[in-house]
Amino acid sequence: MRPLRKGRALEGFHAYVDANADRFIAQLQKLCSQPSVAAQRLGVRETAQVVLEMLRGIGADARLIEVADAPPVVYGEVGEGDKALIVYDHYDVQPPEPLDQWHSDPFSPEIREGFLYCRGVADNKGDLVSRLQAVEAYQQTMGSLPLKVKFVFEGEEEVGSPHLAQFVTENKGLVQGADGLLWEGGRKDMSGRPAIYLGVKGIQYVELRATGASRDLHSSWAPLVPNPAWRLVWALNTMKDERDRITVDGLMDYVAPPPEEDLELLRRIPFEELKIKEDLEIPQFLGGATGIDAVQSLLYAPTCTICGIVAGYIGEGSKTVLPSEARAKLDFRLVPDLEPDLVLDLLRKHLDRRGFDDIEIIPLSGEHPAKSSPDASIVRAAVEAARVVYGQDPVVYPSAAGSGPMYPLSQALGIPVVSGVGVGHAQSRIHAPNENIRLSDYFESVKFTGQFIRLFAILD
Amino acid sequence: MRPLRKGRALEGFHAYVDANADRFIAQLQKLCSQPSVAAQRLGVRETAQVVLEMLRGIGADARLIEVADAPPVVYGEVGEGDKALIVYDHYDVQPPEPLDQWHSDPFSPEIREGFLYCRGVADNKGDLVSRLQAVEAYQQTMGSLPLKVKFVFEGEEEVGSPHLAQFVTENKGLVQGADGLLWEGGRKDMSGRPAIYLGVKGIQYVELRATGASRDLHSSWAPLVPNPAWRLVWALNTMKDERDRITVDGLMDYVAPPPEEDLELLRRIPFEELKIKEDLEIPQFLGGATGIDAVQSLLYAPTCTICGIVAGYIGEGSKTVLPSEARAKLDFRLVPDLEPDLVLDLLRKHLDRRGFDDIEIIPLSGEHPAKSSPDASIVRAAVEAARVVYGQDPVVYPSAAGSGPMYPLSQALGIPVVSGVGVGHAQSRIHAPNENIRLSDYFESVKFTGQFIRLFAILD
Numbered sequence: 049m050r051p052l053r054k055g056r057a058l059e060g061f062h063a064y065v066d067a068n069a070d071r072f073i074a075q076l077q078k079l080c081s082q083p084s085v086a087a088q089r090l091g092v093r094e095t096a097q098v099v100l101e102m103l104r105g106i107g108a109d110a111r112l113i114e115v116a117d118a119p120p121v122v123y124g125e126v127g128e129g130d131k132a133l134i135v136y137d138h139y140d141v142q143p144p145e146p147l148d149q150w151h152s153d154p155f156s157p158e159i160r161e162g163f164l165y166c167r168g169v170a171d172n173k174g175d176l177v178s179r180l181q182a183v184e185a186y187q188q189t190m191g192s193l194p195l196k197v198k199f200v201f202e203g204e205e206e207v208g209s210p211h212l213a214q215f216v217t218e219n220k221g222l223v224q225g226a227d228g229l230l231w232e233g234g235r236k237d238m239s240g241r242p243a244i245y246l247g248v249k250g251i252q253y254v255e256l257r258a259t260g261a262s263r264d265l266h267s268s269w270a271p272l273v274p275n276p277a278w279r280l281v282w283a284l285n286t287m288k289d290e291r292d293r294i295t296v297d298g299l300m301d302y303v304a305p306p307p308e309e310d311l312e313l314l315r316r317i318p319f320e321e322l323k324i325k326e327d328l329e330i331p332q333f334l335g336g337a338t339g340i341d342a343v344q345s346l347l348y349a350p351t352c353t354i355c356g357i358v359a360g361y362i363g364e365g366s367k368t369v370l371p372s373e374a375r376a377k378l379d380f381r382l383v384p385d386l387e388p389d390l391v392l393d394l395l396r397k398h399l400d401r402r403g404f405d406d407i408e409i410i411p412l413s414g415e416h417p418a419k420s421s422p423d424a425s426i427v428r429a430a431v432e433a434a435r436v437v438y439g440q441d442p443v444v445y446p447s448a449a450g451s452g453p454m455y456p457l458s459q460a461l462g463i464p465v466v467s468g469v470g471v472g473h474a475q476s477r478i479h480a481p482n483e484n485i486r487l488s489d490y491f492e493s494v495k496f497t498g499q500f501i502r503l504f505a506i507l508d
Numbered sequence: 509m510r511p512l513r514k515g516r517a518l519e520g521f522h523a524y525v526d527a528n529a530d531r532f533i534a535q536l537q538k539l540c541s542q543p544s545v546a547a548q549r550l551g552v553r554e555t556a557q558v559v560l561e562m563l564r565g566i567g568a569d570a571r572l573i574e575v576a577d578a579p580p581v582v583y584g585e586v587g588e589g590d591k592a593l594i595v596y597d598h599y600d601v602q603p604p605e606p607l608d609q610w611h612s613d614p615f616s617p618e619i620r621e622g623f624l625y626c627r628g629v630a631d632n633k634g635d636l637v638s639r640l641q642a643v644e645a646y647q648q649t650m651g652s653l654p655l656k657v658k659f660v661f662e663g664e665e666e667v668g669s670p671h672l673a674q675f676v677t678e679n680k681g682l683v684q685g686a687d688g689l690l691w692e693g694g695r696k697d698m699s700g701r702p703a704i705y706l707g708v709k710g711i712q713y714v715e716l717r718a719t720g721a722s723r724d725l726h727s728s729w730a731p732l733v734p735n736p737a738w739r740l741v742w743a744l745n746t747m748k749d750e751r752d753r754i755t756v757d758g759l760m761d762y763v764a765p766p767p768e769e770d771l772e773l774l775r776r777i778p779f780e781e782l783k784i785k786e787d788l789e790i791p792q793f794l795g796g797a798t799g800i801d802a803v804q805s806l807l808y809a810p811t812c813t814i815c816g817i818v819a820g821y822i823g824e825g826s827k828t829v830l831p832s833e834a835r836a837k838l839d840f841r842l843v844p845d846l847e848p849d850l851v852l853d854l855l856r857k858h859l860d861r862r863g864f865d866d867i868e869i870i871p872l873s874g875e876h877p878a879k880s881s882p883d884a885s886i887v888r889a890a891v892e893a894a895r896v897v898y899g900q901d902p903v904v905y906p907s908a909a910g911s912g913p914m915y916p917l918s919q920a921l922g923i924p925v926v927s928g929v930g931v932g933h934a935q936s937r938i939h940a941p942n943e944n945i946r947l948s949d950y951f952e953s954v955k956f957t958g959q960f961i962r963l964f965a966i967l968d
Contacts, residue, residue, distance in 0.1 A: 087825030262789035266939040268910035270811040272793040277814035285745040329722035333732040351730040354737035360816035365547030366713045366872040412826040450728035479726040
């Protein structure tokens, strides 16, 4: 990374953020109160309307852009200048289940001891709102923005953004030629260090389905009637072995080792494995991985994960039933060279070869991997903004462990990308019950965005 | 089986049943409207009260007998004579789930085209009520009963009758020395032939539980954090192979071939395999079994059945979650020489030997196998009563494919047992959505019980 002159602290901007803290949180709570579960098609359109009004509230020229029958993209432009920055966030959230593990209602944002709890607050409604508020604060304290900001807020990120590529194709004029892309937030790590990332893994999410008799039967039929739950167990068993190695024929042949410059970044990552293990209450990582090997696995290993499995009776007590259907939901996280369609093809052939041609594979979503160079000006602006606001070097991850729909808006258009630091922290419990953010992190994130906009506007 | 003189038709009794048909069905509907799901502890005590009142309505000396904290046994005595007959039924039912597959509410009994639909009507509230009504009709048309009937109606059959043995121990004076036991009903087969059975398989029902991190995580953690869903798949895979053979170490060593006299009964069973396959929409039985081999498997093979499995997200669409827990419910059906505790012991050792000592085994219920001789007078009374009422020989199964808590009330006390023909038919969908009986079968079953009581009283 090239060195950069130290950014100024923007005292007036910061004071405005502090003075408006209560109103900002109320605004965030309002958006979080609106359920928007893409997987269940719950409340997404209503939420798009709320976001549209927020965009207009900061003077953006904003509208809903429809793509097929998907939840609309909320698009808005604000500011003038030679440079154009795309800001990407999503207004949809993960399903809140299992509900009984929440300490407060997932869509009734509740503040407890300096934390705000609700579904979506960390992933990523908090980032979305904080960025609008950063623009407001910038305008109120320093005048109009020094560049053009193009907000792209989609409503299907949590189901794999199945229409984002189509949005880009159909609205290329809006995004093509932009100078950089600010992605949804990273987060603070276990020691409170700000972290950013320069890419994402891809993903192929599938449902496997096995079927048996025409209906659920009394289990006394088991000596004669096929049980799809067993079929599914046997099929899954061929896909990953007891040492957690993916055994889908040919899949691992597409996995290349990380390039040397990435290893260089990996070595600088302060990976707090003891804290992580303690927090998750696991004695060791898979295969006993530790240190840089563990970091490398996390960021560069493909995965094959049972995200869900269900068949038959799953309530309390016992029920003697022979199920007529069994389903498993799996995600494959994809490193460079592994593409979503390739995985589908390999999996189909793998199962067929073993006599599991009765197992149906239903692709639910696919995303390409994507990655930026550490030398891009947008990366340097983010690193420097983090130094100014957080008073320390951010941790730079060459790729996230997770996936995201980065590809159509970045690599596919040649636009470099970086994540913000974001509003989350290491125990934000994204995708899990009791998702939360620390309020103080939230305000730092508003300030980070203000700094970042200023720096990116002036950097070569 | 020894031949028996043909029973008379009891015209007056039959006429009474026909004249009271509407009231009898209304009475049945009333009991079926009362949910009594033992697995969910739903409504069982309220149902016991309804049953108690029905017993008193036919003049029985009846009371609730408490055993530990279980739903009470409803016990009643009616009639006088040298012989004593125990009549066993249960007032609890299977859970109604999955609810969305019912065409009418499972606890709102609905008559459609000569069938009555609701949870529990075939298994076995219909038998229970029809037997009380048979006693009423007997008393109204022929005077007092020719023997003493002891009704034992329990409320935990569908969760494996965990307290029935204790009930027998604590109330031995009530049941010891009885001359026979009339068990809950068999059913008509696919061709409408009445069927009875002389025994049951045992069962061991367990839940297997695997645990991972302290909470559900974003699935990007998969390269490092153990996934209990995979652990469970791998453990299950060691228990049964892809040819549906049970591979739990040592279990099959306890399985003896059926004795010759049982094979003799087997050969007489008209097993309508084509109809069954067509109905269940399966091309063939497991392993391609056919004819007497299929019957033998059904009645004499032990099983290891995944009745339910669940982990992670199972709703609509996709959720990228790494689950923190995975659970499977399994039943092992047990043939003679396989006892519930033995199976638990074999399974624990089997899993431990393969490194799955982290998988918890939670026993949910266990029942011993039990079986009567075809020569017992109670069997002959049932066969003859069926001939009179149905106008044909019943099909006699030496054992049921299913399990039941027969052992404590029969084999353990030396009391011979037989099932009634019962109110069900081949498509009664017991334990499944849209459970139902044919109304005409119901009235035949009332008549069968009247004949059976008369014949058993006079047979040596």
